[in-house]
Amino acid sequence: MxxxxxxxxxxxxxxxxxxxxxxxxxxxxxxxxxxxxxxxxxxxxxxxxAFVETHIHPTILTELVGKLSIMAPEVNSIEEMIEKLREIDAANPEASTIEGWGYDETKFEEGRSPTRYDLDKVSTEKSVRIQRSDLHNCVVNSLALELAGIDKDYPDPAGGIIHRDEQGAPTGLLSEKAAFLPGEIFAIKSEEEKIRKMVATSLELAKYGIGSVSETLGIIDEEGDMMDLYLKSMEKGFLQDVAVYYLWNDTVSSLSQEEIDKRKEGYTASTGAKVKLSGLKYFLDGTISNGSAGMTKEFPKIEDSLYVKRDGNTPSEEDKNRELTKGLMTGNKEELREIMKFAKEKGLQVKTHAMGDHSADIIIELAEELGNWIEGAPSIRIEHGTTLRDDQIKKIHELGIGVSGQSIFFYAEYEPYSKYLDEERFLQINRLKSLYDPEGIKYPYVALSNDAPSTYHPEPANPWLGIEPTVTRRSLTEKADINQKEKLSLKDA
Ligand SMILES: [Zn+2]
Structure with missing residues (x-):
């Protein structure tokens, strides 16, 4: 044709x-x-x-297939959310769990986080989970807490928070590393179903013109290798080429050079689609949208943050003395150095989730220490780099650090951004113009991405929802000005 x-x-x-x-x-x-x-x-x-999506979670998008989106304009309060979850349960009586995703407590009429008691109103016989829009937090009902064994005496995991009431009982809200604790209960059990949903997700991405993706939360452990799941899905019609980044864990650290090389070479399905290993992923901090990004200076409007309201914290050794008002560090420099050394030895890229400038400092210092080891592409990448200072952007250019930024965040999450950031840091949000086009010299290692589904929008993977705010620097609601100086042209975006 x-x-x-x-x-x-x-x-x-x-x-x-x-x-x-x-x-x-x-x-x-x-x-x-x-x-x-x-x-x-x-x-x-x-x-x-076709678009190259440099930071996305297709397997998580897959988990959302069939789950209820609990965000505005359909859901504006906890009350409405409970009603919707009840409806989805009534419509799917054979489902063993009930799930919703995409809530943001700052957008609820009640202005508070939902708790397990709210979700107990949905069901006490099935496990219920709702995931926050940033996917760094979730709330589960009492049954799910019980099944996961999370009670008064369960300690907070390192880099995670089990939120508790005055008596020390879990409220149901689980943050960062703690949000993974009930994962098993909600996991899709049959491989066939997983693959079917993977293919459905791929077709959705294809509709947006996305031709290749970067799986930014690749898992390999005793139970399996996500690369195999991709290959099997490709045989059933998954279309995009996939670059996988393994989340750092004991299995990854024990992979031999030979095992790494085989995966870097990649696997090609009979359809021609290809999956290969590109690098490693690590998390340094939380998010702007709940005031937990790792900052050098205090969040000025942090009183209501989920983190500050709580007593005690489980910071890493390095960040023990940091004030919680400067965000929550979920990783630390020592471990990141170990990962980067491993990556350097094995010829892999390292992507590090870093939203605050304190976290970006850590990455820049390590880049100065370890140099570059990949030719023609960045060895070290800052994922998000949501608030960057001038001196940091200068260093990023000098050192050849990659940055993958997401304009869809300030676009769709204007309320929490304006709630938690002061004027100075508001001007530092997602500085794509300064990064990509400083004084007319285009810096090649900057990418725009959506990080789907980690944002407050029912269409998180739509690339135009990242491109529009990059060009207009306006928020979705209120059309607020997010620093016009950082505008890019449509073509550059
Ligand atoms: Zn992500």
């Missing part, structure tokens, strides 16, 4: 193409199309190359 009269973004000399079996097999001018061939008139529409 031919397509003519298009505006090809990357080549002004052509206006037509031929597509066969989902692949472009010819490009050229309309005049060159043989007479009598079937041809679609694009009427001047723009033809773009």
């Amino acid at each position: 031919y397509y003519s009269n298009g505006k090809f973004l990357l080549n002004k000399n052509i206006d037509s193409m031929k597509v066969d079996d989902g692949k472009i097999i010819w490009t050229g001018r309309k005049e060159e199309i043989p007479e009598g061939e079937e041809c679609v008139d694009l009427k001047g529409k723009t033809v773009l190359p």
Whole structure:
């Protein structure tokens, strides 16, 4: 099938193409199309190359297939959320658990986090879980707490918080590393179902024009290797090429050079889709949207943050003396150094989740210490880099550090951003212009991404929801100005 009269973004000399079996097999001018061939008139529409999504969680998106989105405009209060969850349960009586995702307590009428007592109103016979929009927090009902063995005496895991009431009983809210504790109860058990949902997710991404993805939470452990799940899904119709980043754990640290090389080489499905290992992933801090990003200075409007309200914390050794009002560190410099050394030895990239400037400092210091080991691509990447100072951007350019930024965050999460950040740090949000186009010299190691589904939007993977705010620097609600100086042109975005 031919397509003519298009505006090809990357080549002004052509206006037509031929597509066969989902692949472009010819490009050229309309005049060159043989007479009598079937041809679609694009009427001047723009033809773009497929998107490369540099930070996304397709397996988590897969888990959301069939789960209820609990955000505005459908859900505006805890009351409404309970009602919706009851409805989804009534509509799926055979499901063994009840789940919702995407809530943000700062957007609820009640202005507080839901608790297990709210979710007990949904069900006391099935486990109930709701995931916060940032996916760093969840709330479960009393049954799920019981099944996961989380009680008064259960200690907080390192880098995680089990929120408790005055008597020390868990409230149901679990943050950062603690949010993983009830995971087993809600996991999709059958591989067949997992693969079916993976393929459905892939088709959704394809609709947005996403041609390749970076799995930013790749898991390998005693139970299996996510790369195998991708390969099996590709055989069943998963379309995108996938670059996997393994979350650092004991299994990863014991992989031999040979085992790493085999995975770096990658596996190709019979459909031609390919999955390969690109690097490692580590978390240094929390998020801006609940005041837990690791900052050098105090969050000025932090009184209501989930973290500060609570007594005690479980900081890493390095951050023991940090004030909680400067955010929650979920990782530390020593461990990150160990990971980077391993990556350097094995030729892998390291992506580190860092939203606050304190966390970015740690990465920059380690980059100065360890240098670069990959040619033609950054060895070290800052994921998010949500608040960066001028001196840090200078260092990032000097050291060749990669940054993957997400404009969709300030776009969709304006309420918590404006709640937790002061004016100075508001100007530091997601500085893509300063990063990519400082004084007209384009810096190659900057990428725009959506980090789907970790944001407050029912369409988290839609790339245009990241591109629009990069170009307009306006929030979704209130159309607030998020530093017009950091605007990029549509083409650069
Ligand atoms: Zn992410």
